[in-house]
Amino acid sequence: MNEKKMLIGMQMGNGYGAQAHAWQAENVDPYNYANLDAHARYAQAAERGKFQFVFLPDFASQSQKADDVAPMLTMDPFITMAVMARATKKIGFATTASTSFSEPYNLARTLKTLDVMSGGRIGWNAVTSTDPAIAANFGSQIADKETRYARAHEVIQIIQALWGSWEKDAWIADKEAGVFADLSKIQPINLQGQHVASRGPLEVPPSKQGQPVIFQAGGSPHGLGIAGRYANAVIGATFTIEDSIRQRQNVRRAAEQAGRDPEEIKFIAGIMPAIAPTKRDALNRRGRFVEPSIHQRVGYLGMMLSLSLTPEDLDHPLSADKLATARANPSDPRSETALRIAREGWSVRDILYHGIIDYHPSPIGPAEVTADHMQEWFEAGACDGFWFSPDVYEDGIDTFVDEVVPILQRRGLFHEDYEGETLRDHLGAPVQYGLDPRVA
Numbered sequence: 001m002n003e004k005k006m007l008i009g010m011q012m013g014n015g016y017g018a019q020a021h022a023w024q025a026e027n028v029d030p031y032n033y034a035n036l037d038a039h040a041r042y043a044q045a046a047e048r049g050k051f052q053f054v055f056l057p058d059f060a061s062q063s064q065k066a067d068d069v070a071p072m073l074t075m076d077p078f079i080t081m082a083v084m085a086r087a088t089k090k091i092g093f094a095t096t097a098s099t100s101f102s103e104p105y106n107l108a109r110t111l112k113t114l115d116v117m118s119g120g121r122i123g124w125n126a127v128t129s130t131d132p133a134i135a136a137n138f139g140s141q142i143a144d145k146e147t148r149y150a151r152a153h154e155v156i157q158i159i160q161a162l163w164g165s166w167e168k169d170a171w172i173a174d175k176e177a178g179v180f181a182d183l184s185k186i187q188p189i190n191l192q193g194q195h196v197a198s199r200g201p202l203e204v205p206p207s208k209q210g211q212p213v214i215f216q217a218g219g220s221p222h223g224l225g226i227a228g229r230y231a232n233a234v235i236g237a238t239f240t241i242e243d244s245i246r247q248r249q250n251v252r253r254a255a256e257q258a259g260r261d262p263e264e265i266k267f268i269a270g271i272m273p274a275i276a277p278t279k280r281d282a283l284n285r286r287g288r289f290v291e292p293s294i295h296q297r298v299g300y301l302g303m304m305l306s307l308s309l310t311p312e313d314l315d316h317p318l319s320a321d322k323l324a325t326a327r328a329n330p331s332d333p334r335s336e337t338a339l340r341i342a343r344e345g346w347s348v349r350d351i352l353y354h355g356i357i358d359y360h361p362s363p364i365g366p367a368e369v370t371a372d373h374m375q376e377w378f379e380a381g382a383c384d385g386f387w388f389s390p391d392v393y394e395d396g397i398d399t400f401v402d403e404v405v406p407i408l409q410r411r412g413l414f415h416e417d418y419e420g421e422t423l424r425d426h427l428g429a430p431v432q433y434g435l436d437p438r439v440a
């Protein structure tokens with residue numbers, strides 16, 4: 001049996017699934033976008049699978065890109081998270097919120113209140129936002145990278161200081177003595193940065209885990225500076241074991257450089273499986289979501305393989321001539337996988353049905369294929385866990401929970417039950433209240 005167990009988090013967006021056309025699946029209610037009871041049901045399914053957390057991406061701008069697809073995100077991640085937290089007991093939640101377009105006091109207050117009401121199960125994925133459409137919603141513009149990240153450091157530090165400003169033993173609640181709380185222990189923080197400032201204190205008591213956990217996503221050098229100092233979990237975008245090992249090491253090194261123990265920061269790799277009894281069924285399951293954009297995808301596949309491909313090519317394998325000249329395009333890290341699958345002799349349509357243009361690796365086949373992928377990556381040291389993006393929430397979560405999770409448990413790779421109560425417990429993150437004195 002393996003000593004160390006993998007973590008599993010689940011992506012939760014719009015109420016339909018991670019595939020753009022999930023809203024059209026026959027078992028899906030197309031009005032789920034506005035139905036938070038559905039979101040709650042999906043969080044309960046994830047909790048039944050003993051996942052460590054549910055993760056909500058967010059971009060504060062329009063995310064529906066065409067008439068035939070749904071918005072990618074939930075209406076409001078904080079409110080959705082509150083509803084999901086009330087419907088569950090153990091599983092953790094992390095939501096994305098921008099350091100560029102939030103005031104630290106507002107964000108500190110909302111996140112810590114959620115942490116208190118959920119019994120210490122909340123995390124915050126701190127992002128800086130790069131899309132001018134987001135800036136426009138705040139009557140603003142995207143600042144240059146240095147400025148964005150300088151502000152991000154200030155926002156995170158002020159938020160953590162505000163979280164710690166109601167000291168752990170401040171609340172007396174002694175009716176007889178007439179002391180509600182010791183005000184000497186709920187004191188201003190008086191932090192003034194170059195970009196943001198806050199006086200405090202924040203009138204929110206400690207949660208069961210003290211305060212929310214910080215997440216970071218993406219592996220840019222500036223992002224690593226944030227992850228290394230503050231994060232306990234990093235969601236990566238990696239397509240090969242080698243790249244994932246490298247990114248995990250970068251994250252661990254960044255933590256060390258910030259004076260932290262690399263074990264405090266978990267690197268999470270993405271997966272977008274299609275699970276069905278046979279490989280053919282699984283290809284068809286993914287294929288139905290590939291079909292609506294297959295003509296664009298075939299051109300893109302050509303670019304990945306350094307070939308010219310048109311819809312005419314869809315129903316044949318690549319010719320021997322084409323295979324001989326095909327090269328994996330180094331500008332897209334998914335190209336190696338595309339080339340490997342092309343060489344297996346699949347038709348161009350089936351190559352695309354392998355989900356090779358999806359934004360995380362896609363194990364396609366019976367549950368063992370996904371479990372094998374996870375085992376291989378985990379045992380190679382490519383990650384500490386996985387960020388599972390279900391294709392369709394309505395049945396995709398239950399299939400993973402009923403079919404993949406038991407295999408991982410039998411192999412000693414995934415826990416049988418929650419060991420603790422809070423998100424910090426689930427991630428093995430150390431106790432922290434207020435700023436981290438090693439970092440600030």
Ligand SMILES: Cc1cc2nc3c(=O)[nH]c(=O)nc-3n(C[C@H](O)[C@H](O)[C@H](O)COP(=O)(O)O)c2cc1C
Nearest residue numbers: 057058096127129217218219220222223235236237
């Ligand atoms: C798996 C993953 C999820 C992400 N989720 C979000 C998100 O929900 N919202 C967001 O604004 N950015 C998100 N990002 C983008 C990163 O936060 C970051 O902006 C990006 O990696 C570019 O880095 P840079 O701003 O340093 O150039 C995500 C990145 C990855 C890899």
